[in-house]
Amino acid sequence: MFYHDNELQYDVEVEEPNPYFAKMLQQAIGGAEGEMRVALQYMFQAFAVPASKQKYRTLLMETAAEELGHIEMLATAVAKNLQGAPEEMREAARDDAVIDAMMSGGQPRQALSAGLHAMPVDSNGVPFSGNYVVASGNLAADMYANVMAESTGRLLATRLYEFTDDPGMKDMLAYLIARDTMHQNQWHAALEELGETVPVPASFPQEKENQEHDYEFMSTFREEHEDPGEAWTDGPSFDGKGEFSFGTQPGGGTPDLQETIEEMYNEASDGQ
Amino acid sequence: MFYHDNELQYDVEVEEPNPYFAKMLQQAIGGAEGEMRVALQYMFQAFAVPASKQKYRTLLMETAAEELGHIEMLATAVAKNLQGAPEEMREAARDDAVIDAMMSGGQPRQALSAGLHAMPVDSNGVPFSGNYVVASGNLAADMYANVMAESTGRLLATRLYEFTDDPGMKDMLAYLIARDTMHQNQWHAALEELGETVPVPASFPQEKENQEHDYEFMSTFREEHEDPGEAWTDGPSFDGKGEFSFGTQPGGGTPDLQETIEEMYNEASDGQ
Amino acid sequence: MFYHDNELQYDVEVEEPNPYFAKMLQQAIGGAEGEMRVALQYMFQAFAVPASKQKYRTLLMETAAEELGHIEMLATAVAKNLQGAPEEMREAARDDAVIDAMMSGGQPRQALSAGLHAMPVDSNGVPFSGNYVVASGNLAADMYANVMAESTGRLLATRLYEFTDDPGMKDMLAYLIARDTMHQNQWHAALEELGETVPVPASFPQEKENQEHDYEFMSTFREEHEDPGEAWTDGPSFDGKGEFSFGTQPGGGTPDLQETIEEMYNEASDGQ
Amino acid sequence: MFYHDNELQYDVEVEEPNPYFAKMLQQAIGGAEGEMRVALQYMFQAFAVPASKQKYRTLLMETAAEELGHIEMLATAVAKNLQGAPEEMREAARDDAVIDAMMSGGQPRQALSAGLHAMPVDSNGVPFSGNYVVASGNLAADMYANVMAESTGRLLATRLYEFTDDPGMKDMLAYLIARDTMHQNQWHAALEELGETVPVPASFPQEKENQEHDYEFMSTFREEHEDPGEAWTDGPSFDGKGEFSFGTQPGGGTPDLQETIEEMYNEASDGQ
Amino acid sequence: MFYHDNELQYDVEVEEPNPYFAKMLQQAIGGAEGEMRVALQYMFQAFAVPASKQKYRTLLMETAAEELGHIEMLATAVAKNLQGAPEEMREAARDDAVIDAMMSGGQPRQALSAGLHAMPVDSNGVPFSGNYVVASGNLAADMYANVMAESTGRLLATRLYEFTDDPGMKDMLAYLIARDTMHQNQWHAALEELGETVPVPASFPQEKENQEHDYEFMSTFREEHEDPGEAWTDGPSFDGKGEFSFGTQPGGGTPDLQETIEEMYNEASDGQ
Amino acid sequence: MFYHDNELQYDVEVEEPNPYFAKMLQQAIGGAEGEMRVALQYMFQAFAVPASKQKYRTLLMETAAEELGHIEMLATAVAKNLQGAPEEMREAARDDAVIDAMMSGGQPRQALSAGLHAMPVDSNGVPFSGNYVVASGNLAADMYANVMAESTGRLLATRLYEFTDDPGMKDMLAYLIARDTMHQNQWHAALEELGETVPVPASFPQEKENQEHDYEFMSTFREEHEDPGEAWTDGPSFDGKGEFSFGTQPGGGTPDLQETIEEMYNEASDGQ
Secondary structure (H helix, E strand, C coil): CEEECCCCCCCCCCCCCCHHHHHHHHHHHHCCCCHHHHHHHHHHHHHCCCHHHHHHHHHHHHHHHHHHHHHHHHHHHHHHHHHCCCHHHHHHHCCCCHHHHHHHCCCHHHHHCCCCCCCCECCCCCECEHHHCCCCCCHHHHHHHHHHHHHHHHHHHHHHHHCCCCHHHHHHHHHHHHHHHHHHHHHHHHHHHHCCCCCCCCCCCHHHCCCCCCCEEEECECCCCCCCCCCCCCCECCCCCCECEEEECCCCCCCCCCCCCHHHCCCCCCCC | CEEECCCCCCCCCCCCCCHHHHHHHHHHHHCCCCHHHHHHHHHHHHHCCCHHHHHHHHHHHHHHHHHHHHHHHHHHHHHHHHHCCCHHHHHHHCCCCHHHHHHHCCCHHHHHCCCCCCCCECCCCCECEHHHCCCCCCHHHHHHHHHHHHHHHHHHHHHHHHHCCCHHHHHHHHHHHHHHHHHHHHHHHHHHHHCCCCCCCCCCCHHHCCCCCCCEEEECECCCCCCCCCCCCCCECCCCCCECEEEECCCCCCCCCCCCCHHHCCCCCCCC | CEEECCCCCCCCCCCCCCHHHHHHHHHHHHCCCCHHHHHHHHHHHHHCCCHHHHHHHHHHHHHHHHHHHHHHHHHHHHHHHHHCCCHHHHHHHCCCCHHHHHHHCCCHHHHHCCCCCCCCECCCCCECEHHHCCCCCCHHHHHHHHHHHHHHHHHHHHHHHHHCCCHHHHHHHHHHHHHHHHHHHHHHHHHHHHCCCCCCCCCCCHHHCCCCCCCEEEECECCCCCCCCCCCCCCECCCCCCECEEEECCCCCCCCCCCCCHHHCCCCCCCC | CEEECCCCCCCCCCCCCCHHHHHHHHHHHHCCCCHHHHHHHHHHHHHCCCHHHHHHHHHHHHHHHHHHHHHHHHHHHHHHHHHCCCHHHHHHHCCCCHHHHHHHCCCHHHHHCCCCCCCCECCCCCECEHHHCCCCCCHHHHHHHHHHHHHHHHHHHHHHHHCCCCHHHHHHHHHHHHHHHHHHHHHHHHHHHHCCCCCCCCCCCHHHCCCCCCCEEEECECCCCCCCCCCCCCCECCCCCCECEEEECCCCCCCCCCCCCHHHCCCCCCCC | CEEECCCCCCCCCCCCCCHHHHHHHHHHHHCCCCHHHHHHHHHHHHHCCCHHHHHHHHHHHHHHHHHHHHHHHHHHHHHHHHHCCCHHHHHHHCCCCHHHHHHHCCCHHHHHCCCCCCCCECCCCCECEHHHCCCCCCHHHHHHHHHHHHHHHHHHHHHHHHHCCCHHHHHHHHHHHHHHHHHHHHHHHHHHHHCCCCCCCCCCCHHHCCCCCCCEEEECECCCCCCCCCCCCCCECCCCCCECEEEECCCCCCCCCCCCCHHHCCCCCCCC | CEEECCCCCCCCCCCCCCHHHHHHHHHHHHCCCCHHHHHHHHHHHHHCCCHHHHHHHHHHHHHHHHHHHHHHHHHHHHHHHHHCCCHHHHHHHCCCCHHHHHHHCCCHHHHHCCCCCCCCECCCCCECEHHHCCCCCCHHHHHHHHHHHHHHHHHHHHHHHHCCCCHHHHHHHHHHHHHHHHHHHHHHHHHHHHCCCCCCCCCCCHHHCCCCCCCEEEECECCCCCCCCCCCCCCECCCCCCECEEEECCCCCCCCCCCCCHHHCCCCCCCC
């Protein structure tokens, strides 16, 4: 179960409020690369860990709780970018500044739906979707999903870093980038500890898959080519269980669907 | 640009049509782990590769075209599971069999919207979303996304393999599982060739991130604990650029938001 | 503006309540082929008609109001399929009948969220989306969208007709199918009256489009073929403004994208 | 910021695993009436509270953390309903029981995507959406949203209570129903403390609204009626600021839209 | 069933067309707080009212029809903000004015998809979703949902009021704000008439819920606190059926999930 | 199955990169009127064609492959509009130009998620949805869906044509507009060849529909009118199978729903 206290996880200061940056920050809250995704992803992954692997449940829950704190930080950053100026200044500048910017290029719902605060949506304004969450029941697949989530998440944070000159925002983002560095490292470390995990799921017996095609690079070029001799067409496969080769699509005959039962009314016309 | 021919990429036979399995197969077509996702993901990744890295564009496009053929195979499999029985049998069995199954536990839209054919939706009936596609502009992030997509995709295919006893379906899935094996291997091989890619993006200067916290495991347990001595709390970090440590959330003060401008009407009551 | 009265537009009787059919009917309410879509589509199309074309606004609004009544009829049909049995019977049968059916193959939210009533979702349970609505501002495009909406709508209704043996439901669907017949006819009649509308938009000057390729069937077969002599490869074009021909994709050079600005951190690895 | 420990908030036991009930429980996790919604709603509301109203921020965060624990409980309940039977029994019964049930009427993705665990989707399989969250910036609007969320949430829980005979599940739901009782009470208590909050926002000056129509019940019946003398057509208004009356829609002239600029190509046909 | 006439419900005039405001107005059409939501919500609630409570069905349908007229007004307002300027002026100003504004900060689809008209989407461009609609089958829950919908709807309208200086728009919004005042009042009046409705559903027997925890405020603070003596921790509960108290989460043991059946391939690695 | 080569289908040149136009182009990629929709629509339609109608399968697949090439062209156009300027210029202008434009009015995710490249979303930023695809199993319904898709698609392309002055973009759009001309013509030609297709589905026996109402224009005006003598109220129907007439809604009695079973807790209050 969960607890909280009143503090933010790390300082969130904004010197020069910027409504456009408030819009950009939404990507790190409700976007596919954002903190809601990782917080919930680690949580749902943890919820599926059997008692026999408690240590991984703990690992996932520790990080899930940390990510919840990142949502809080970013939501605070959005609010400060939309309202942080001293009251007098804001009053005076209102028509030209915040409201004007919201009108022409801000995210309308931050004002209209949330009264100048953060929302669980991305920078394009699209709501967070539960389908961003990957929790497969298989820890190796989950760890790769986590490496990927932290990779695109850190990439996003570095881009946001370049979109702002505000020292407070740069400091907050430098912290979040560091945490993404750590998280990438910890998921890789967990993967390593899990043992041989390629291909995922490693527990599926290799003899059940089609072994004619499991290490063959399949060229789909219109004109057939010679083997280009790439790292993925020659030599031992990455997982050490086969040898890369170079081929083309095997071909499986023309599809031969029957007519559907009459009751579907698939016939196009009167005469048929 | 793209071309096609009339053949399927690999055989698709169904001996015992099964409307429930037709529903399950939708996950491999329009689901988050499905073939529409990877086909489009590799395509959009390819579209973003600069001319200077043409070899990766080719790699991605080759596989994108292969995956398009998988969608075709799976859609054929759905149709055959919904209508493959000999006409006479189906006519006789209709009320008890296909239609009855669709009523009680099939996917209604396969019948109602598609006349007993496949749809670009998942096994729960949820439409494919463009937000499943990860194409970040950074090849390392993209390759991790691809490893992950093929990991969850192969996991899905192995589960589908267990949900059917039909030899044709098992043969088709054994082929798709093999291709997922290959694809996991090829993306790993490409990652290796790209050089040092952890943390992604590797081109962000380490000194710009907050180096106090970039290799620290942050415990969020309610009661503080001792360092458990895990692979992610001690020793050299996975990327070799730091040393794991064990700590807690730094804390950043209580959020201190001002009141919003009056024009937002955030005041709750009359008296305020 | 709008008015209502207490009557349904047409009788809705259910002799044998059937929770599975209640699920199926949702497609005709909140589905892509359903009544919410056409009601709102005709409304939004009407809202865009200029005063100079008032007659088409009227035509659209008349039908929009009719379609609102269809939603009401179908929602009543859902409720009756979920609860129509006499109170005593239902009480007795409850565990085996309605609730049992909802558990194993009904639409869970009709029970859990709506207390055994209709919802603005489709038969797969997916919520109605505003993006189903086509209202383009161009009446010819809108009329084609309407012909299409009524075509898939009537197809859906005929399939539903085959999924039920209940006389009340068959009577209601025979009415709805008839209305779809009329609506297809009226949109075609309106199209005819609008004059030459192909290609839409007919007001774009033909000389501005690329006239080398505007009546050429472009074969994308891997192996080049001879002109198959189809109705779409030879002879005068449907719009009478050109001559069909048979060709292949022209080709436009290899894409030559530059590297992105450094601030995007698109570089994959350390060394680059 | 947030913390956690290893315990569940309350016991979660399942005696008779039931895959159909596992599907139903998803509504309480990822549905519009579910725990993800309230957890995130209270969090985003808290994130928008200014420092001057800290007490309400605390109230909201306390409950948000509690709701996170409910997600954990429900996800545990889903897993136990899908896999709780003793290993030997499950092994034997597999083909007839869990997998069979998932095939014919379970939620496919609980098996295919999550390996027999919970997902952030609703009982129809639709992913959680960030747009379920209401956090308006105005505490009175937020409190009404919370009363409503807990009302539909408690209604859902009571219905789930009737869909199961499992004593463990009934005990868990009796706890969750009790918590919804408390939460309804606490949001009402907070509303009362906020002072006069009707109409929301109470801070908008009454003289700015159209005072001819602000307490008039507007009948839209096709045939005009006499005032029916209802609680909403006569007597003092609920907010005590006006007097209810009975009238009809005022009418505002026929819409008089001009033609759109030519560059939109809204003209339907050639001749125009 | 439904009827219409050619008039708007209330005047819609725009003196100074403003494409940015046209974007903002979309929130009141297709947004979570908008008129499509309330029109459809009241309709679906009405569709679920049994004959024995006809009076509430009438109340809901009356208001649903009124709200349909609000959609029409707002769509007219959008069109006039996008095209209302005199033809000559618009012709001259086109490149700098409407099209230019649409390019840099308008809502692209209002131009590209709708030819400068309204769409069933919100101000962020997100399509209306059927899942915004709350129609629970329980009138008390529905009435709270309606109070909430009109509260956030009125809040939205007051914010839009501040985003415009156009007298026509201010007049239209003053009317809509007044109607929201009335609707809040009428739903409250109906709630009052329904009798004791807290907690919703009031018909669930209190003895079936967990009475140890149904009036206890559960603090989730990391460090345990003393009872703060708030309106929601002490004294009689709002519903008069209990006494508020102050406590902490009870705790329910560590989750003890078993391993999943092998066929799910949840095992992470080779060795396991 | 599918193949590709390295060339674009047609030239894509951008002289004056324009981030706002890059946002607009997204509509033609991932929008409801875009190329992803038609490519996938023709593919899924082809997947459902029985062997007996192979010629239509070929027609659909030929065009599907062509449309895939259009996605590639448009994605290239987006990238060039976001990054096409000579490196030195871009470096210098960066803060004022691309990044500045992205901040204030570009599509944030093109930068933040894709590193200045195209995404599978529309111009409002909304992800592509599988529910845009219409593949009904009935070729006549499908052909009407295709006429409509190409009509709204061509309308979109002509509007985009007016939003740009760049000669490269105008040339690319003139090509795409020409292709839409061809595609509208080819689908019309196919419809003609299919024979009598109105009303769709033409295979449903006319005597089963309600023949009292199948050619009657149903006026829903509040006040009854005389027959206006329009093309849709008088004379032979478009399909030649009936005679248009003019009438009003038949009326079907007041809905008479029973109370729902108690277990749904639909009772609103205590006393009931």
